[in-house]
Amino acid sequence: MEQPMENGEVENGNVLFSKDSMENDVPKEDRVIRKAKRLTKLSPRKDDPPVVNGNLPPVSVKNMRKSRMGLGRGLPKKGGAGGKGTWGAPGSELYETSETQDAHDPNYDSEKEEDIVVETVKPPIQENDLVQVVEPILKEYLECGDTEDVLSSLQEMNLGENAHKLPEMAVSLALDRKAHHRELTSILISDLYGNILSQDDVAKGFDQLLAGLTDLSLDAPDAPNVIGQFIARAVADDCLPPKYVASYKGKVDCPHARTALDKADVLLSMKHGIVRLDNVWGMGGGNRPVKYLIKKMVLLLKEYLSSGDIAEATRCLKELEVPHFNHELVYEATVMVIEDSSERAADMMVKLLKSLYETNIISIDQMKMGFKRIFENIADISIDVPSAYNLLDRFGTKLHAAGALPTSTYNEMPNRGRKRFVSEGDGGRIKEDPPLH
Template identity: 35%
Template sequence: MAMERQQAEGRLLDLLKDAAQEGLINTSQITKGFNRIIDAVDDLSLDIPDARGILQSLISKAASEGWLSASSLKSLSLAPVKQPLEDNATKIFKTKAQFIIQEYFLSGDISEVSSCLESENGNGVAELNAVFVKRLITLAMDRKNREKEMASVLLSSLCFPADDVLNGFVMLIESADDTALDNPVVVEDLAMFLARAVVDEVLAPQHLEEIESQFLGLESIGSKVLRMANSLLKARLSGERILRCWGGAGSSRPGWAVEDVKDKIGKLLEEYDSGGDIREASRCIKELSMPFFHHEVVKKALVTIIEKKNERLWRLLNESFCSGLITSYQMMKGFGRVAETLDDLALDVPDAKKQFVHYVEKAKVAGWLDSSFCFDKSGHDIENGTRP
């Protein structure tokens, strides 16, 4: 409030000072309160442009009056470490994401969500993907098991880059203290969402280690979430139990639909690659009725092309693109997903990266990919299989 109404700053600081001196608020609670504001300063900056500077000033005043130990606070830089997006763009996207998710919980239409995201974040900006993941799970945690299951199914279906999903979970854990005020079981919920993401192969087990490294301390919420998630994953028959955690009940449930579709895609590509008819293969892709998941067709086809050094499946991709069956957005997602697996693919196909560079350029020439498409995690193109 002191940051929003600076004319009241003096009175509010005096109130906190008096409360501290009277013992109504202890040092630990004061420190925790300021740390929570530090954690939320990026969000506050959307409404208060100079939030960092104002907060730094408040900390300095409180420390000079002796009722706050600045050395016990988290680090606060006067400028954000990175600001890849315009604040206003992020704020607008958050509002739209909330509407998209609320509509999805009512309709269950994954295709519509994918279409909306393609419209609002067509370039797949990593920060916006992470924002969407955070908002999706936050809204689901406030609802019943039906919506939690729907959120996990959607997360699996959208196939965001794993790093974006990971960053979304990091943001969720960072804000867990605030979430706990309304949701006392936030640790259990986040642990289950994390475990489910691993079972659904949205995240890999090593991603949990990356998250854990950012939340040290046995009593931190991050550590508690990670311990519980790992415990869930190590339990007997964990995969089956986690898939059913919110009421999923076998292949008739949406949680299993994605795996079924992956199998069907693998079989139709295998059949076409073995000499099948291109029109029949196209018909099978169309009959999947999951246009938001066509990036899986692109990914599997491209991996097969690289592994077998056989371009027969390239003709199917070209036909699918030219007919409008597979959109440029789905092509981009498919190529992006292959880029994420290049290191593993190179273990079996030593020239996988070199081949991938070739096919990316070929796809750009064909108009499948935008000329700005890049695929190295650092954002730089890879040339001839190596980074510049």
């Protein structure tokens, strides 16, 4: 058995000393007195007041504005507007919006970021690439005449310092075209002015045209007069200042440029010249009255029946510049065949319509529209020409055999409204219509 040591007890092989015995063994003067430390989360900083004799500075940690995490500069949060769960700065409710900009706010909508469109500035088009980019747009405009389409296409580009090239290119394309296209070009310059072009751009464009007029005259001998008309029209449309022509007096050595400026000066100097310049290119295309166009087409067909010249009839139809109204020619030609009631007139009209159809001067839609108008009015035509149904059927058959009348339209050919029978003794045979003479 284990014997207990002095001032101690033995338990499970371990010697246990009581607190009293330990204190009695160490003298009081040799005891180490330790004071309890109060741990804080603050770490010492350079600007913190010194700790004297283990005491904290007069300002308590509880009331300090410094972050207890050791972060920040000790300034009030949000400029004094408070933090989470506070009312915010006084008067901040006046500036509240329906959308919050704080990504940590529960009401923040992250999908709004996807709707933000970042505008990028396109590099300006180089002068070498300008013709390749802009010329197809101008050519398409001369076919359709839609200035809004041209404007939207050009606004998507960055023309930079090459904007003055637009009037120069547009007028150059119109030199070898018809008066209708020149009118469209003048309208285009007027519509682009103020949106794409400035007055200086238009003036600089015409300066370039006058400088290169000698070369333009080689391909278009009438270029000086045409350029003069363009200048006068631009002045009338307020795209050029009235002093533009006068600024060149006595400063031009090129005879072609002098001719152009003299032409513009004459047009601007005549009585009521500004008003008359609205029709400087004449009235062409669809601007003409419908009665005038019908009269011209009837005259064209009558001259063709007399001469039989298909080329001349084609030229006259092209000069009218109304491809959307060519169905009227088909209608008038068919009516003329029915009224003439002769094989010669029918054969000649078949040759003309076949030629116009094969050269795509009269489109398939215009051909269909012309015959549908005949189908709708054949009842009225038959009042004056009783055999109109039979004559129309024979003419349509010839035209279909020549390949100028679509099958779908030919199948819609109207039948005679009433069959004429002979006496019962003839067995109910249908009485034939009189032959064409």
